[in-house]
Amino acid sequence: MALQKKPAIKDQKVKRKPALKKPAQSHEKIPKVDVFLLAGEEQMDAREEALSKKKHPDADGEEPNLSQASTLVLPGVPGAVLPEYPQKDDEKPLLEEPEPEPVKEAFKEEDKKDKEPEKLRTLSQRSRMDSEAELSARFAALESFFQSVIDARCSVLEQRLAAVEITNQDDRCSVLEQRLAAVEITNQAVLNSLRHVSGEVENLENRFAVFEFANGPVSEDDFAAFRQELHEALNQLRQQVDRAVSAVQAQHSSARGGQEDSFGYPENSDAAISMVQPMLCTIVTQVSHEYATDFLQSKEENKSTVIRRCGVGLVIDSTAGLVLTDRYTVPQPLVEVELTFGQTVTVNATCLFMHPHHNMVLLHYAPTAVKDLPVRSIDLSDVAAGDATKTDELSAGQILSFVSIHSDHQLSAKQVTVGSMCLKVWPFPQPPAYRGRNLEICNLNDTLHGLGGLLIEPAPSYRIRAWFAQFPAGSLRYLAGVPVQVFAAVLASLGLPLQGSWAGKRGPAVDPTLAVAALECEFEEVSLAKARREDGVPLENARALAACSSGGRRHILRVGRITSGGGCDGVLLEGDLILSINGKPVTKPHEVEREMRKCHVARAEVNSMSWRVQRSRQPVDLDLRPTLLHSDGTEHIVVFNGVVLRPTPRAVAERGGPTLPFTRPGQGLYFWYIYPGSPADTFSFADSRAMRNLGWLVQLNNEPTPSIERLLEIIHSGALSGCEWLRCHVMDAEGRLSVRALRPDFEFWPTVEIVRKKQQEDDEYKTPTWVRLEHPA
Structure with missing residues (x-):
């Protein structure tokens, strides 16, 4: 088949895009659309008017659907599009090129923007349509509804609260009745125990009578020994019964405390806590940093201006208001x-x-301040110092109860x-401060x-062990x-009773002249085997020491350190082994203090004791007089140009150092703290290095x-007034002398004295108080 030739390009009819200003075909919509595209809001109104006048071929006269219209891209105008409306069948389209979809979306968005103001205007009209009467009616209805709901809820809560109160009251009454019934049952059990004890005593007496009838009369010594054993057994039974009665009374008082007392101790289901709680108290102490002269501070305490510590107190005498605590809490x-x-x-x-x-401090408080609480003193009647049997001492492996108190006052x-019992040797602190000695501790x-x-025995005895x-x-x-x-033993050495009240037994309720007989030396424990092998302790002394040892330990006391200037300085030597005191073997420091207490016949009089020691493998007999020591701690302070001065503390002499008259305990002017920015600090009164x-x-x-008194006399005499510079001779802890130049400032740094005075009025001592005095130059 022969190919047909395409017509030449010039023969073809090319359809060209019509110009915007002169379109190829005349149409009524084009100029209107063109105006719409190229204008602003005014063209929008023109577009709406054109759409309303346009006649659609439909019978119902509906508006043409713009979503079905095609789009046309405008040449030379980026992003500009032209919509094309549907046309009739016999009508040809104005432009042949299809119209893109973005034009439809643009029209939709424009329509939405046009409709949004209309919606807002409609909503605002509707809101204005609501009258004030309708709003008030709505609020009144809501208010009445919520009020009815609240009233109903309150009535329900009141009914529940009444039911809870009735239930709690019934439960409280039932609990009290049960406790009182338990107390009565326990009291009956105690009475039965007493009857049983009486029956046992009668049985023992009858058995003794039968023994005497069968074997003939018993010698007076055997009879006395028998009666002594019988009385000791009876005393132990009575003490157990007394403890049981005390526990019952404590439970009874706690059960009825809410009815009779305004205050009472918190109830606790643990009987051990209920038993111990009235004997304990929480102690909080505070002291300014510059006046902390007798102890070392921790890193946290050094950063604070006020040092605060917490501890536990043990009520010794509730009538006189005496509490025992430690030297960490009250330093x-x-x-x-x-x-x-x-x-x-x-x-x-x-x-x-x-x-x-020892690590013991005695505090005094006003007993009337706690009259609403059933405070109870600790009962140590079964622990007469030195008379306790060896079986009563603690030993490793014992299982006991430990009741402790915390800083939030909870128990x-x-x-x-029990792990071990030992004589602890504490290290020396630097700078010198208090260090415990000759005190046996329990771990x-x-x-x-x-x-x-407190460490106590379990029920039913609750006996205090430590x-x-x-x-x-x-x-x-x-x-x-x-x-x-x-x-x-320490309390007995102070003359404090082990049972009852101290008030009325030594005259005044608070005696400021308390003193103890003590030795200015420190003991160490050495095993008997080592003492016999290295020091040649005789066999008879070793047997006597072994017989009086307890707690699974057999040891002997050795003199470790001697305080210079003390009562035993020059009599005892370091390394002496203590064989006996007053003819009795001793193995513990509190046994030595028991013998010294016997020598303290009066407040200011102490008799000598006979000691037998092992020295250089030979026994030596000595006569030693204990030293009478009063309360420790600083009670007199003077601040002189920023230097805090006080008498020499006992810790300095115990550590060792220069032996001069002003370096003895209670003598001289010892300084430890210098105020920052003071004249002493500015002119380097003490070289810090x-x-x-x-x-x-x-x-x-x-x-x-x-002494401090001599310094105050110098200030009062006026010898320092008018002096521009002072020449100060100081000596360090090693005994080295140096001279320091000090420019005084008595106007801004006056001499201040802080002293503790014991007041006495009408032969009755009052609590010591602190007084602050200023001394002008």
Whole structure:
């Protein structure tokens, strides 16, 4: 088949796009659409008017569907499109090129924008249609509805509260009735126990009569020994019955405390806590940083201006208001003390006595301040110092109950096991501060929490076995227990009763002249085997020492350190082994204190004791007179141009150093703290590197200063007035002398004296108070 030739291009009719200004075909819609596309809002109105006037061929006269219209791209105008409306069958399209879809979307968006203002206007008209009367009616209806709901809810809550109160009252009454019934049953059991004891006593007497009838009369010595054993057995039984009665009374008082007393101790389901709680209190102490002269501070305490510590107190005498605590909680007499009883009442207290060697402090408070609480004194009647049997002493492996008190005044109890008993040798702190000595302590195998407490036997006896307190170890603390025999011996050495009240037994309720007979030496424990092998202890002495040993330990006391200038300085030597005192073998420090207490016949008179020691493998007999020591701690302070001066503390002499008259305890002017920015700090009164702010002020210009009283006399005499510079002779802890130049400033840094005075009126002592005095130059 022959190919047909295509016509030439010039013969073909090419349809060209008509120009926008002069379209190829005349049509009414083109200029209107053109106006719509090229104009703004005014053209929008023209478009709407054109659409409304256009006649559609449909009978119903509906508006043409623009979504079915084709689009036309305008040449030379990027993104511009022209819509083309549907035409009739006999009508030819104006433009042949199809119209793109984006034009439809553009029209839809324009329609939406046109309709949105209309909707907003409609909503605003509807909102304005609501009248004020209708709104008020709606709010009134809502208010009445909510009020009815609230009234109904309140009535339901009132009914529930009434039901709960009735139920609680019934439960409370039933609980009280049950407790009272239990108390009555326990009382009946105690009475039955007493009857049983009486029956046992009669049985023993009958058996003794039968024995005497069968074997003939018994000698007086055997009869006396038998009666002694019988009385000891009876005393032990009576003590057990007394403890049971005390426990019952404590439960009875706690059961009825809410009805009779305005305050009472918190109820606790643990009988051990209920038994111990009236004997304990929480102690909080505060002291300013610059006046903390007798102890070392921790890193946190050094950063604070006020040092605050918490501890536990043990009520010794509730009638006289005496509480026993430790020297970590109350480190010095110049301190503010607060006691809290039963998480309810807080009272102020003062330091009455600080033991110079042991970790014990005696506080005094006003008993009338806690009259609403059933505070009870600790009962140590079965632990007469030195008369307790060896079986009563603690030993490793015993399972007991530990009741502790925490800083939030809460109590807790747990079962613990005794780990060891030892004579602790504490390290020397630097700078010199209090360090405990000659005190036997108890350690447990369990982890301890809290500030301290009491170690007691389980039910039904609840007998006290040890008192746990905080021991200062430098700037740290160490929680350990003191056996009841040990601190009972210390209390007896102060003349305090082990049962009942101290008031009325030694005259005044508070005696400021308390003193103890003590030795200025430190003991160590050495095993008997080592003492016999290395020091040649005789066999007979070793047998006597072994017979009086207890707790699974056999040891002997050895003199470890001797305080220079003390009562035993020059009599005892370091390394002496103690064989006997007054003819009795001793193996514990509290046994030595028991013998010294017998020599303390009066307040200011102490008799000598006969000692037998092993020295250089030979026994030596000695006569030793104990030293009478009063309360420890700083009670007199003077601030001189920013230097805090006080008498030499006992810790300095115990550590060792220069032996001069002004370096003895209670003598000289010892400084430890210098105020920052003061004249002493500005002119380097003490070299911080060499002296570490420690030393003595020996001489001021040409006047020696052996005491605080002498320094005040120099200031009052006017010898320092008008002096532009002062020549200060100081000595460091190693005995090295140096001279410091000090420019005084008595106007801004006056001399201030802080002293503790014991007031006495009408032969009745009052609580010691602190007085602040200023001394102008």
